[in-house]
Amino acid sequence: EAWATGLRNPWRFAFDSSTGDLWIADVGQGEWEEVNLLRADDGLGKGANLGWNRREGTHPFEDGPDPAEEPGDLLDPIFDYDHSGGRCSVTGGVVVRDAPGLSNLEGAYLWADFCEGALHALQADGDQVKDLDLGTELPGVTSFGTATDGSIYAVSTDENALWHLTQT
Numbered sequence: 001e002a003w004a005t006g007l008r009n010p011w012r013f014a015f016d017s018s019t020g021d022l023w024i025a026d027v028g029q030g031e032w033e034e035v036n037l038l039r040a041d042d043g044l045g046k047g048a049n050l051g052w053n054r055r056e057g058t059h060p061f062e063d064g065p066d067p068a069e070e071p072g073d074l075l076d077p078i079f080d081y082d083h084s085g086g087r088c089s090v091t092g093g094v095v096v097r098d099a100p101g102l103s104n105l106e107g108a109y110l111w112a113d114f115c116e117g118a119l120h121a122l123q124a125d126g127d128q129v130k131d132l133d134l135g136t137e138l139p140g141v142t143s144f145g146t147a148t149d150g151s152i153y154a155v156s157t158d159e160n161a162l163w164h165l166t167q168t
Contacts, residue, residue: 004038006050006074012092012143014109020044023109025092026077029063032056033090034077035111037124048075056080078129079122081113088115093144096121099152101166108132110152110165112141119154119165138163 009027016023020040027033034057038045054064057080081087093110096102108121117139121132140158147153154163 004045004048004050006048006052006054007036008052008056010092011090014092014094014144016095016107016109017097018095018107021095023092023095024050025090025111026050026052027089028056029053029061030056032059032080032082033087033113034058034080035090035092035109035122036075037078037109038075045075049073050075050077078124078127079131081131086116087113089113091141091143093154094146094152096152098150099146099165100150102152104167110144110154112138112144112154114140114142117141117158136165 007026008029010024011027013024022038022044024036026036036050051074053061055061057077091112091114096105096108105121108123111120117137119134119136119138121134123130138154138156140156141154142157143155145153152165154165156163
């Protein structure tokens with residue numbers, strides 16, 4: 001069963017252990033990266049069309065189908081960003097829940113950009129989202145994980161390292 005369509009290259013997805021919401025980071029074709037939030041209370045995105053190849057994020061994709069033929073039922077990402085500032089490819093993360101040393105980020109979705117090398121957190125309030133640059137350098141992040149005690153880790157190819165994320 002195809003649950004949802006319109007994803008280009010989802011690079012990591014995670015369920016929020018508290019709400020059941022599904023977060024999906026989707027790598028764009030050329031100019032825009034996006035993060036999608038499929039809320040459990042709204043059916044977890046079953047049958048949703050997230051827009052690829054008609055658009056990247058919320059922006060028309062230049063090589064996509066004629067915009068006049070675009071269906072009106074595309075689900076917008078909760079967050080998108082362009083490739084300025086050395087950004088190139090979104091790496092999806094995890095939702096912080098009971099993570100030792102990260103209580104200030106409770107409920108936030110952690111993510112990174114492979115090229116930028118900085119750790120970010122999205123804080124969603126309804127359909128509004130705030131992107132926080134956490135001021136932490138993490139070059140080449142390709143994945144995140146959560147341990148049984150709630151600790152959060154990130155894998156970096158640039159450093160050939162496994163990072164344990166804690167508040168400093």
